[in-house]
Amino acid sequence: MPEERGPRELTEHERGEVLRTYMPQGRITAVPVRRPDRLVLLDQVARAFEPGVRYTGAEVNAVLCRFSADLVVLRRSLVDEGFMEQDRTHYWRCGGTVDL
Structure with a gap:
C-alpha cells in the first residue's frame, strides 16, 4: 500500500487538483476519503x-x-484535525498554513 503524504508534502499542483475536485466553485461538494486530500x-x-x-x-x-x-x-473536523481549538465559549485557529 502506498504511503499517504500529508498536506504539506503535496505539490502546489496536487493541492490545486484536490481543491478543484472537492471545491470547484469555492464550496465543498464532497469530503475526501483520503486523509491527505x-x-x-x-x-x-x-x-x-x-x-x-x-x-x-x-x-x-x-x-x-x-x-x-x-x-x-x-467545525468538528477542523477541531479534530488540529486546525482549530475550542473552549466552552470560543474557537480559535491553531494550525494550517498562513499566507505571507
Whole structure:
C-alpha cells in the first residue's frame, strides 16, 4: 500500500487538483476519503480564520456556511484535525498554513 503524504508534502499542483475536485466553485461538494486530500480541504477552510482571533460559535458558523451547509461536520473536523481549538465559549485557529 502506498504511503499517504500529508498536506504539506503535496505539490502546489496536487493541492490545486484536490481543491478543484472537492471545491470547484469555492464550496465543498464532497469530503475526501483520503486523509491527505481532506487535510488540504480543511487547510483551505482554516485560512478563512485569522490566527490569534477568538471566534464565537455563531461567528465560526457564519464563516463555515460559505463553504458547506454541513457546519457541524466541518467545525468538528477542523477541531479534530488540529486546525482549530475550542473552549466552552470560543474557537480559535491553531494550525494550517498562513499566507505571507
